[in-house]
Amino acid sequence: MPSTADAGNIPLPWQTAAQPPENSEALLADYFQHLNEDAAQCRQQTTEAAAQAFRNRWLGRRQGILQQLNETLLKPAPPDWKKPLGQALNRLRSEAAALATTLETEARQAAAATRLASEALDITLPGSPGAGRGAIHPLTLVMEEIVAVFAGLGYSRVEGPEMESAYYNFEALNIPTEHPARDEQDTIYLGPDLPDMLLRTHTSPGQIRVMERQPPPLRVVVPGRVYRRDTPDASHSPMFHQVEGLAVDEGLSLADLKGTLEHFARAFFGSATLSRFRPSFFPFTEPSAEMDIQCFACDGAGGVCRTCKSSGWIEILGCGMVHPQLYRFAGQDAERWSGFAFGMGVERIAMIRYGIDDLQRFFSGDLRFLEQFRD
Amino acid sequence: MLISLEWLKEFVDWPETPAALAERLTGAGLTAAGWSGSAQEPVLELELTSNRPDCLSHWGVAREVAALARTALKPPAGAGQAGQPTDPAGITVTIESAETCARYCLRVLDLPSGAAARALPEIMRARLLAMGQAPIHLLPDLSNYTLFEIGQPTHVFDADTLRGNQLHVRWARPGETLITLDEVERQLNPGDLVIADAERPVALAGVIGGLETAITPATRKIAIESAWFEPQVVRRSARRHGIRTEAGYRFERGADPQAAAWAADLLVSRAVALAGAHWAGGTDCIAREWQAPTIRLRAEFLRRLLGLAPPSDAVENILQRLGFQLEAQAGASWMVQPPSWRADVKIEADLAEEVARLWGYEHFPSRLPAFQGVVTESEPARLASKTREKLRGRGYSEAISLSFAGAAEGERYAPGRKPVKMMNPLSEEEAWLRTTLLPSMLRLLLVNQNRDLTSARLFEIGKIYWREAKAGFPATEAWRLSLGSFGEVGGWNDRREYGFYELKGDIELLLAGFDLPGLEWRPASAGWCHPGRAAEIWANQAQLGTAGQLHPELAEELKFRRPPFLAELDLQQLLIAGGNQLRFSPPSRFPAAWRDFSFLFDDRVSWQSIQTALNGLRQPGWQGASLLELFRGGGIPAGQRSLLLRASWQLPDRTLREDEVQRAADELRATLAGLGGQQR
Numbered sequence A: 001m002p003s004t005a006d007a008g009n010i011p012l013p014w015q016t017a018a019q020p021p022e023n024s025e026a027l028l029a030d031y032f033q034h035l036n037e038d039a040a041q042c043r044q045q046t047t048e049a050a051a052q053a054f055r056n057r058w059l060g061r062r063q064g065i066l067q068q069l070n071e072t073l074l075k076p077a078p079p080d081w082k083k084p085l086g087q088a089l090n091r092l093r094s095e096a097a098a099l100a101t102t103l104e105t106e107a108r109q110a111a112a113a114t115r116l117a118s119e120a121l122d123i124t125l126p127g128s129p130g131a132g133r134g135a136i137h138p139l140t141l142v143m144e145e146i147v148a149v150f151a152g153l154g155y156s157r158v159e160g161p162e163m164e165s166a167y168y169n170f171e172a173l174n175i176p177t178e179h180p181a182r183d184e185q186d187t188i189y190l191g192p193d194l195p196d197m198l199l200r201t202h203t204s205p206g207q208i209r210v211m212e213r214q215p216p217p218l219r220v221v222v223p224g225r226v227y228r229r230d231t232p233d234a235s236h237s238p239m240f241h242q243v244e245g246l247a248v249d250e251g252l253s254l255a256d257l258k259g260t261l262e263h264f265a266r267a268f269f270g271s272a273t274l275s276r277f278r279p280s281f282f283p284f285t286e287p288s289a290e291m292d293i294q295c296f297a298c299d300g301a302g303g304v305c306r307t308c309k310s311s312g313w314i315e316i317l318g319c320g321m322v323h324p325q326l327y328r329f330a331g332q333d334a335e336r337w338s339g340f341a342f343g344m345g346v347e348r349i350a351m352i353r354y355g356i357d358d359l360q361r362f363f364s365g366d367l368r369f370l371e372q373f374r375d
Numbered sequence B: 001m002l003i004s005l006e007w008l009k010e011f012v013d014w015p016e017t018p019a020a021l022a023e024r025l026t027g028a029g030l031t032a033a034g035w036s037g038s039a040q041e042p043v044l045e046l047e048l049t050s051n052r053p054d055c056l057s058h059w060g061v062a063r064e065v066a067a068l069a070r071t072a073l074k075p076p077a078g079a080g081q082a083g084q085p086t087d088p089a090g091i092t093v094t095i096e097s098a099e100t101c102a103r104y105c106l107r108v109l110d111l112p113s114g115a116a117a118r119a120l121p122e123i124m125r126a127r128l129l130a131m132g133q134a135p136i137h138l139l140p141d142l143s144n145y146t147l148f149e150i151g152q153p154t155h156v157f158d159a160d161t162l163r164g165n166q167l168h169v170r171w172a173r174p175g176e177t178l179i180t181l182d183e184v185e186r187q188l189n190p191g192d193l194v195i196a197d198a199e200r201p202v203a204l205a206g207v208i209g210g211l212e213t214a215i216t217p218a219t220r221k222i223a224i225e226s227a228w229f230e231p232q233v234v235r236r237s238a239r240r241h242g243i244r245t246e247a248g249y250r251f252e253r254g255a256d257p258q259a260a261a262w263a264a265d266l267l268v269s270r271a272v273a274l275a276g277a278h279w280a281g282g283t284d285c286i287a288r289e290w291q292a293p294t295i296r297l298r299a300e301f302l303r304r305l306l307g308l309a310p311p312s313d314a315v316e317n318i319l320q321r322l323g324f325q326l327e328a329q330a331g332a333s334w335m336v337q338p339p340s341w342r343a344d345v346k347i348e349a350d351l352a353e354e355v356a357r358l359w360g361y362e363h364f365p366s367r368l369p370a371f372q373g374v375v376t377e378s379e380p381a382r383l384a385s386k387t388r389e390k391l392r393g394r395g396y397s398e399a400i401s402l403s404f405a406g407a408a409e410g411e412r413y414a415p416g417r418k419p420v421k422m423m424n425p426l427s428e429e430e431a432w433l434r435t436t437l438l439p440s441m442l443r444l445l446l447v448n449q450n451r452d453l454t455s456a457r458l459f460e461i462g463k464i465y466w467r468e469a470k471a472g473f474p475a476t477e478a479w480r481l482s483l484g485s486f487g488e489v490g491g492w493n494d495r496r497e498y499g500f501y502e503l504k505g506d507i508e509l510l511l512a513g514f515d516l517p518g519l520e521w522r523p524a525s526a527g528w529c530h531p532g533r534a535a536e537i538w539a540n541q542a543q544l545g546t547a548g549q550l551h552p553e554l555a556e557e558l559k560f561r562r563p564p565f566l567a568e569l570d571l572q573q574l575l576i577a578g579g580n581q582l583r584f585s586p587p588s589r590f591p592a593a594w595r596d597f598s599f600l601f602d603d604r605v606s607w608q609s610i611q612t613a614l615n616g617l618r619q620p621g622w623q624g625a626s627l628l629e630l631f632r633g634g635g636i637p638a639g640q641r642s643l644l645l646r647a648s649w650q651l652p653d654r655t656l657r658e659d660e661v662q663r664a665a666d667e668l669r670a671t672l673a674g675l676g677g678q679q680r
């Protein structure tokens, strides 16, 4: 490989040939080859320093090979050799400059890649939690969803007192003293100095309170806590939640009750949900019914299904046409207005929906339970 | 009610399988709840609503099946008459209160020696066992058998033990007692209706008989009672004395007023056939004749209530199958009389239910009605939702706890709030309604600590209750929000212990959504609070709540392993304050200027006093000062802290000049120095 140091020892081209060659680059063939080899070597390192050294070696203003060739070859050349030599040197210079730029770019990119690689994180580590563990109580989720379905049908949400008078909880709902239905709702009474005050055993007093204060047409839902003197077990709690609903208007019939509650079942449990109505008894509705949905665990087959206790159906709510007596209690005209009411247990529906086995879990405060309801 | 299908077959036929029969009964409101017995002799459990005492027997269910399946009823065999009830019975019956006992039938029979000790024939014995009744001996077993057969309770006395040859249906007298069949001596109440002989009560009417007059295997003369007692009277006595019997269960729901004599005669004919008993006389004492009510039923009413009126002949057919008498009237209506066993049918809507029930609920149309009324939003519900969402975002999970509390808890966490007591609480320890949510929250935190969670963040939205007459109520209930927390916060890259400022930050985030002028955190003095790490939150001259660390002594007493933090907020106050009035104001287009200041302050100089002083300068373009860092320890003397704060200014209409910012900063430094601050 020629080196500039050797320039003085090798014969100059015009000393070995009479005429400059046709192809002027042939004059510097050794240098072109040297340039490419040097670039290839530099590329193996791909550092900015190597790229800089390459540039200095070839294009340096003082000691660059091209500068030296200028001095040692071009300057002393006879006049008819100057042009071809000048052309060859220009070619060599532009090729060296292009290679230097490429090498520098490659080196810069490689350096950046190395730097970024060193900044890499384990992106599989968990994110800064801030707070993401919070969850809303499953009973709230279910209650809000029930209310939302009925809100879509024009039902307003109202609240009633939990400490209720025996009148609203029983008498005004057509459940007189000594009615057997009072046995079925073992009541917690307040006092002794609060005569006839109790913890409401259902959200149904809301029906009377609303009818007293607001003339029909009306549609309301009354969600809330209710109480019964039940010893806690997997399906009982002295406190639980209900959503009561009431619609009163001109011309409402059993058909409207069915249509409304079938809509609810489909909206809440899925559009393919089948439901049925069975005659039942509540002192404040006549006729009364229970609504069942077809068991989604066994598709209504029953068999040994635990979800529906083999019946193929799951009881969801109680309902009925408002008893004429209630309009009288509320000071409304029973011949003019008709309506329907319904009530459902929120715990029961939540247990069905989420597959919860024990009602006590709702009130345990156990975060390992509660945090499962992040949605 | 348990129904043996083999027994039921004695009274009615039906065309389908047991499962299909169960389905049919369920569809008519007699809910099939399960099966017991054997495959050959299945026993169906029916869940009956309290309005259907007429179905509390095989005969009653047979009536229903016959109506549903349109098949014939076969009355029980052997109800022949052994003698006329007008025969002198040797025992006189007097009903002293016609309202409580409509009729009282008595049948007196002589028994051959040893007859009372006989056993029931095997088939009857098996049926009683299927009803869950252990056979005793012949006569009480026959009485029980009749009860499960036709639903009418009867009672059998040993007639030789009755004194004075007379029976009275009367109220108990003060001081009277009765040893009942269960061998308990009962102090009778003047509200108890009793059957008494010439000297003493011998039975608690409709509930249970007396031990002294009960038949024994040696009994030679029996007196059979079959009566109709007022449901409420029976119910009160049964409840007062805590006695649940099959008889009481039926009387308190309403027995068939026309079945008394029938049951008595059925029992007599069986005693004659099975015990060789001889008729000695009987009497039907009728205080009040049963009168069927007459109810008008309009086809138009059916259409209005049910959305569809079945054809007239179908309506008539349904009611007749159920034993109703009816007379068609002009204008598509009927005058209807229910049978004696259907006292639950009182009004037109009750008749409509009978029609709907047998026509089948599934055959009525279904439609979604339109609505033209007013729809209102519930503000408290909206506030609760907003609160839940914010707290959930901060890592709190919602809990729901029971509303009951002990008296001491209330006194400790909400002193001065007079609690409401329950008359019949589930437990005496928790006989009160809670006056604060804090004790519930502490319990919830402990539950989680004791399940070895290293941190817990919980909230509850619930009511508290106290004695204060308000808005026509003798007591008041109001919504509260509680927060509770302990343990570590943050993740692997910023782990720290939950502290007062975490709690405060979470509450500030919550309160930021409300219009709360004059919001202020003042040192709290509540007994449950750590004296230096708790605050009362005030706005609008009202206390919104309290927040802080639980007093370390309480935390130790409750066995907390990490300091718990608590807050209780009055949601009613937030509701009154209402949400922020959101209004747009254009942000300044001109650059803001800011300067940082580092000052050393005595601990007693509160951040709030510094802020108040700086805001009080009312500098042009003042944007406020924020705390960047707080240092303590190191080279800083004890009792002092170093604050790094950043002040900023910005004008809406022009850029602040450097000399203006300089002047403002100088004034600010002088103010901080005036508060005792030392620039660092």
Ligand SMILES: [Zn+2]
Binding pocket: A295, A296, A297, A298, A299, A300, A301, A302, A305, A306, A307, A308, A309, A310, A311, A312, A313
């Ligand atoms: Zn199933």
